[in-house]
Amino acid sequence: MTDPARSIPAPTLAERTSVIEAKDLRMAYPPARRGDPVRPAVDGVSFQVRAGEIFGFLGPNGAGKTTTVSLLTTLLSPSPGSAFIEGVDVTSDPSEIRRRIGLVFQISTADGELTGRENLVFEAGLYGRSPATVRPYIDSLLARMELTHVADRLVKTYSGGMRRRLELAAGMVHEPKILFLDEPTLGLDPQGRAGFWKYIRYLRDTQGVTIFLTTHYLDEADQLCDRIAIIDHGKIIASGTPNELKDRMGGDTVEVVVAAGASDVTSVLAGLPGVLELHRSGDQYRFKCVRGESLVPKVVLACERVGVEIAGVATRKPSLDEVFLNLTGHSYREEGEVRSESNGSDSAPAELPAMGGA
Amino acid sequence: MYRETVSLLRREYLRWIRAPFWLISGLLTPILYLVLFGQAFDLSKLIPPGFGGAFLTNALAGAPNYFSYFAIGMVAFAAVTASLFSGTGVIFDKQLGIQQRIVSTPSPRLAIFLAALLFRGVLTLIPAFLVVGLALLLTHIPGVAGLTIPAGVTALGVGEVIAAILILSITFTALFLAFGFAAQRVENYFAIVTLLQLPVLLTSNALYPVGTMPPWLQSVVAVNPISLAVNVMRADLFGAGGYPYSPAVYLGGLVVWGVVIGALAMVIASRSFRGTGSIDREGWSPTT
Numbered sequence: 001m002t003d004p005a006r007s008i009p010a011p012t013l014a015e016r017t018s019v020i021e022a023k024d025l026r027m028a029y030p031p032a033r034r035g036d037p038v039r040p041a042v043d044g045v046s047f048q049v050r051a052g053e054i055f056g057f058l059g060p061n062g063a064g065k066t067t068t069v070s071l072l073t074t075l076l077s078p079s080p081g082s083a084f085i086e087g088v089d090v091t092s093d094p095s096e097i098r099r100r101i102g103l104v105f106q107i108s109t110a111d112g113e114l115t116g117r118e119n120l121v122f123e124a125g126l127y128g129r130s131p132a133t134v135r136p137y138i139d140s141l142l143a144r145m146e147l148t149h150v151a152d153r154l155v156k157t158y159s160g161g162m163r164r165r166l167e168l169a170a171g172m173v174h175e176p177k178i179l180f181l182d183e184p185t186l187g188l189d190p191q192g193r194a195g196f197w198k199y200i201r202y203l204r205d206t207q208g209v210t211i212f213l214t215t216h217y218l219d220e221a222d223q224l225c226d227r228i229a230i231i232d233h234g235k236i237i238a239s240g241t242p243n244e245l246k247d248r249m250g251g252d253t254v255e256v257v258v259a260a261g262a263s264d265v266t267s268v269l270a271g272l273p274g275v276l277e278l279h280r281s282g283d284q285y286r287f288k289c290v291r292g293e294s295l296v297p298k299v300v301l302a303c304e305r306v307g308v309e310i311a312g313v314a315t316r317k318p319s320l321d322e323v324f325l326n327l328t329g330h331s332y333r334e335e336g337e338v339r340s341e342s343n344g345s346d347s348a349p350a351e352l353p354a355m356g357g358a
Numbered sequence: 359m360y361r362e363t364v365s366l367l368r369r370e371y372l373r374w375i376r377a378p379f380w381l382i383s384g385l386l387t388p389i390l391y392l393v394l395f396g397q398a399f400d401l402s403k404l405i406p407p408g409f410g411g412a413f414l415t416n417a418l419a420g421a422p423n424y425f426s427y428f429a430i431g432m433v434a435f436a437a438v439t440a441s442l443f444s445g446t447g448v449i450f451d452k453q454l455g456i457q458q459r460i461v462s463t464p465s466p467r468l469a470i471f472l473a474a475l476l477f478r479g480v481l482t483l484i485p486a487f488l489v490v491g492l493a494l495l496l497t498h499i500p501g502v503a504g505l506t507i508p509a510g511v512t513a514l515g516v517g518e519v520i521a522a523i524l525i526l527s528i529t530f531t532a533l534f535l536a537f538g539f540a541a542q543r544v545e546n547y548f549a550i551v552t553l554l555q556l557p558v559l560l561t562s563n564a565l566y567p568v569g570t571m572p573p574w575l576q577s578v579v580a581v582n583p584i585s586l587a588v589n590v591m592r593a594d595l596f597g598a599g600g601y602p603y604s605p606a607v608y609l610g611g612l613v614v615w616g617v618v619i620g621a622l623a624m625v626i627a628s629r630s631f632r633g634t635g636s637i638d639r640e641g642w643s644p645t646t
Contacts, residue, residue: 073462095464096464098462099464103462105459105462107458108454108455109455110456110459111373111454111456112454113376114369114373118369118372121365122366122368123459123463125361125364125365125368126362126366126460126464126465127463127465128361128362129361170459
């Protein structure tokens, strides 16, 4: 603390103001059949997203992710006092909230009969911006999303990746500081998904946009998000940074393979500090420890000392798959399938109230 | 409000201009009405010579010939038929997620509704006015029946005729737009529209004189908005002598229809904007 300039440090992530906040957020849809119990889609969800964060909402299909986004973005009405954008209750002035946030839907919402550029100009018009003033910004947005070469082609001719990028651009057309992305990479192949993360990171890193995204891809949450909340059956079951969540799984797994025919090093490895749950199968040893990478040099030295040659060492962080399995007691994939089925049957009568309103 | 409406209208226009079949069919339909329907249908030819005169003039509400009487009915007919498709765009917008995109923006809900009504309304008006123009033009072609307007039509009368066409078109556009906002599927929409289309058109005096109908049907015909519009037009153009009320009264009745249906359509549209609120593809309706 000798340098006075350092006495006012930049706010850490934890100190930044929360720009998205949910306080005991709840939502229940009408039951599929009269007499069926009301099944809450979102069941008392609370969290805060801080400025400049990429916050991930991870859960299987039907867990309540989209409903949460709908409640936070005024598409559904939450009860007053349960959802806030920049400290403003979303129920107090929905149209002001809509001005402050951008929204990227999980489905494609662009008009296929219009060009990409026309779609963006149309979208900007809905925010009260005239085509003439918004054109330069739209040009730069198209360039950043690498859509300039297809900007004047009809959207119906776009590839899946181009459509997703156009959706992202549409969400940014009024330059919001908060962006909601609902399953932004749904339907893209793994390569396309990894490519799309680049654009999301760009918005956060250079525009300072706070990003709330939902996903059911574990790797997406792991690699893209600063913090994650895991949602299942409408409730948050865990939250934290991806590493924090993984640390709860009892740390890393280290695998040591010794040269074929080398002598048993079980006692050598077991003697190292922090080694847990050591297993041997042939030339292969596997154990758990808190931080695998710091133990690897010690493993190598210890084996060298007893004259055993090491063929390979690998450390493995626990995956979010394991986190999910551990927290819910069921595997991720299996749950997603079961829930998406029940979601489908519940949605069938949704048409009736709307028709009845005619 | 203004910019949002213009932006919505611009999108509708871009979609429409890129669908050439609609364009051609929209322009050809009025011509076909007049050339096929209009030329074939001449009830006065069924009346033996010598029985015409006052009888015919009376039956045709003062129109100089059957085509003139019929042409006015066809103006209303063209407007109503053109309005039948007004709600389809809205359904496609809902199914393609475009409506969800639109309602997620701060754009005033009224702008969204008005843009749809305005654009579809103009598409309904075009064929109606085309029928008027073509019918007037046909008078000048020898051997072909055309719309003949007797001398003595006032400027107020012409104004009332234009107002009647405008209000009738907008009213029916609003009606079918409302069905579009209410329906989730095009199949449901067309089930309603085809069911409604026939009784609505046939319980009017657009195509044949009221005198031939039984009394119960006559009372239905009297309040049908198509009849009201047709009464305004025929009374103003061919003379108001045979009508119990003045054209302004019929126009007033038409305005009442317009306001009631317009308000109803607005309520249904705003429900639709909230109902598709969920960004779930299934389109949940919220409980709150």
